[in-house]
Amino acid sequence: MIELIDILRKEESYHPNNFKVELPTAHPESSEYNSKYYEIIKNCIEGFWHSGRFMPPQLYFYYNIGMIQTMVGKRGKVKLLSNPLLRDVDWILFYAIYAARGFSGFSNDENYSCNRDLVDKDLELSDLPPSVFRHDGTLKEYIDPIKYLCKNHGENLGLPLYENLAKNICILTARRTGKSAASIGFAYHEWVFNGLKSMSQLHEKYSTRVIIVANIKKHSKEFVSKIKDWHDNLPGVYKTAEDNYPSPFRRSITGSWFDQIVQEKEIFTLSKDGEKVKERIGSKSSILVLTTDSNPYVTAGYSNNLTIAEECGLFTNLLDFYGAHKDTQKEGLVKFGTTIFIGTSGDIEKVASIRKIFESPDEYECLGFPDTFENSGKNIGLFIPATLADINFKDDRLLTNLELANSKIQKVRDDLVYHKASSKTIDEEVMNRPLLPSEMFLNKKGNIFPVYELQKVLNKLNNSHLDSIGNHGHLVRTNTGKGVKFIKDMTGEYEYIHNFNIPSDLKEDYNYLKGAVRIFEEPIDGIEYIIGYDPVHQDYVLKPDSLACMYVYKPFIRGSSFSDCIVAEYTGRYVLTDKINEIAELLSLYYNKALIMMETNIRSNVEYFNRRGLLNLLSYKPIHTLESNMDKITQGNVFGYIKTTALVPILERFTCEWLEKEIGRIYTDVVNDSEGGTILRNMDFIYSKPLLEELISYNRLDDNFDRVDALFAMVLNMKEKNFDIHEYEPKKSSRFLSSFEKLFRKHKSGIV
Structure with a gap:
């Protein structure tokens, strides 16, 4: 949506002042006061037009009636309650949330509609609402709601329509972009106007519920405090020596702001018996404040039109919360409510869950936005970069x-x-x-790892052909040569698992879970490869969260531009662990009987190789590496290693060293740049996107990093064989260059 800035810049008629209203100063009992406020309230409910640009009602209310804390002073340390500014980023935020609320076009547009029924191929013409037809009976042209809202329409097109199902929206941004202020604008607007969409509904009995939820009370309290500040300082108060008229937007409430407030007031009436009776009258619209820290199901049972999930990047149970919460905003299959997931870059600790929602908006019924930042080719949540904050x-x-x-x-x-x-x-x-x-x-x-540099590698991979380099397929036994051969998958039977976390809908898809072997470079005779293997330990696991993973490593060879790197990988899971161990066996045989280093805290995987008479394929316990890096060794295993809490930091250090190891440079100007050039490191030659994503997201306290664990095993194997410090000499002299090396040298001729 950043393109909206250029659209606004090209509009000669655009200026924030054109959307500012001057509140009446006349006496509240005067006709001038009433007529002026009627127009303002109308704009607060139906939106406002100026020179072909539509301002959503929530933004009009926020900009003209809002009161927010503004930083003033040379160092910005003094907070002052005042009307907000109308920045470009405010248009972006309000348009995005407005689209999620079900906006589907304007009543007087004869040519275009944003109603998604137009692109639903399962619907007949008779199923479509009248708003999608022109006067001549033909269908209007569908246009995306966001694109439609961002454009200048050249004229006033009438009332906004709300015929789309509501969607959620995930907003992740830099600090001080105004996402919380925008969410407050929508929350307070929803409550003040009881969810009304047009003036025709003004005298009907409408009620709504808004939920503010955070992981801990502190965050929900901070959010609600800003709504309370606005409510307590609403503009439009009229005072005289005799009378005190409240703002026309002020509502009577009962309850506590930090628990639940209800739009009502207590009155006393006389019963038929002449007794004094207390009653509560009002719309009953409420704002409910909850926390998920100990109970992710806290909103279950509370039907609501709007939920603000504040600082959801800190939720410890975000996906559980979503699962329990989603039906509170539906009537059967009809979604009427919106959840706004808000996260701040710098306050995102529980990365995997919020990232999953942000990067898979459709799966979580969120509004999606084309990824114009990193050109991933898919939709993501709404991202506001730091450029828009200052x-x-x-x-x-x-x-x-x-x-x-x-x-x-x-x-x-x-x-x-x-x-x-x-x-x-x-x-x-x-x-x-x-x-x-x-x-x-x-x-x-x-x-733990050099995340900024790894992210740059991942970005390059996403924007190049290298993310699909190599072949994927499976290994089968033969009666000739090494006794195994690789068969490239030509039918789509073996799917390369490119997801960091297994999508919930694929956890029972065993054809997907079996994965594929991916070959970056075919084995070369005479080279001593090694394998890092992170196994799984149980058969017949339903909806598994963990996968088996293995990487084949080729040691550094002078003169080879593709060495000290991963040349093959496998990630997947079969019902039987023996089938996974067989893949490790075949991968080892295919790569010249490469020694397999694996975690052996459960002996069932070692037993497989014992039964097969293939213990010679397993790496012994890396005793030399352990003794030189640990004060005390308690591991009693013969093969492989046991990942203890004392060993983990050592494995992390080894892996970090390998990732950052310089293996060459690229010079754009060899004569004038002899001391510089672009450094190439081992991490620059990782072509597995999910491995890069795991390294970036890695958290020592989380167990679900199968690919990182396999990399740990690979690097430990490498350390034990001294491949990290000694130049490897192939057993057979060969001038053979793999096809990958030829491709690489062709494109990177500046490497030395």
Whole structure:
């Protein structure tokens, strides 16, 4: 939606002042006061038009009636309640949430409609609503709601329509972009106006419920406090020496702001018997404040039109919350309510869950937005980069100079790199002021691996042909040669698992779960390959969360431009662990009887090789590496290793060293750049997207990092064989270059 900034900039008639209304100062009992406020309230319910641009009712209410805390003073340390500014980012946020609320077009548009029924091929013409037909009976042209809202229509097209099913929306942004303020605008608007959509509903009895939910009370309280500040300081109060007239937008309430408030007031009436009776009158619209910390099902049973999930990047149980919450906004299959998932880059600790919702909007009934930032080719949630947060990069119409903002932020990063700042310092800068969606998913508590650099590798992979390099298929036994051969999958029977986490709908798809062997480079005779293997330990697991994974490593060979790297991989799961162990066996045989290093805390996997008489394929316990890096060794195993809490930091260090190891440079100007060039590291030659994603998301306290565990095993195997410090000499001299090396040298001729 960033393109909206250029659209607004090209509109000569656009200026925030054109959408500002002056509140009446006449006496509340005067006709002038009533007529003026009638028009303002109408705009607050139906929206406002100016020179062909439509302002959603919630944005009109927020901009003209809103009261928010604004930072003032030279260092921005003084907070003052005032009307908000109307920035470009506010248009983006309000348009996006407005589209999620079911917006489907305008009543007077004869040519276009945003009603999704138009693109539902299962519907007959008789099933379509009248609003999608022109006067001549033909169908209007469908246009995406976001694109439609962003454009200038050239004229007033009448009332907004709400015939689409509501959607959720996941908004992840840099700090100080205004996402919480926008959510507050929608929440308070929904409550004040009881969910009304048009003035024709004004005298009908409508009631709504808004839920504010956070992982802990502190966060929900901070959010609700801002609504309370607005409510307590509403503009439009009229005072005289004799009378005190409240704002026309103020509502009587009962209850507590930090528990539940209800739009009602208590009155006393006389019963038929002449007794004084207390009654509560009002719309009964409510704002309910809840926390999920100990109970992810806390909203179950509370039907609601709007839920704000505040700082959902900190939820410990976000997906459980979603599963229990989703039906509270539905009547059967009809979704009428919207959940706004809000997350701040820099406050995203529980990365996997919020990332899953953000990157898979359809799966969580969220509005999707084309990924124009990293060109992934798929829809994502709404991302607002740091470029839009700083008021200093905006012009007199509060439109951002994106080029200037981007260059300033990038310069800060480049300076940190130039001065050799720590990975933690660089990650924190990137995380707090992200320019790309992927940069938000760094670890606030510090990253074990060089996340910023890994993310750059992943971004390049996403935007190049290298993400599909190699062949995938399966290994079968033969009676000749090595006794095994690789068969490339030509029918789609074996699917390469490219997901970091297994999608919930695929956990029972055993054809998908069996995965595929992926070959980056065929084995070369005379080279001593090794394998890192993270096994699974149980048969017949329903809906597994864990997969088996293995990587084949080719040691460093001088003169080879593709070595000290992963040349093959497998990730998947069969019903029987013996079938997975057979893949490890065949992969070993295919790569010159490569020694397999695996975690052996459960002996069933070792037993497989014992029964097969193939213990010679297993790496012994890496005793030399363990003795030189650990004070005390308690592991009694003969083969492989046991991943203890004392060993994990050592494995992390080994892996980090391997990832960052420099293996060459690319020079664009060999004569004038002899001391510089672009450094190439081992991580630059990882072509497995899910492995890169796991490394980026890695958290020591979470067990579900199968690919990282396989990499740990590979690097430990490499360390024990001293492949990390000794140049490997092939057993047979050969001038053979693999097809991959030829391809690589063709495109990277500057490597030395």
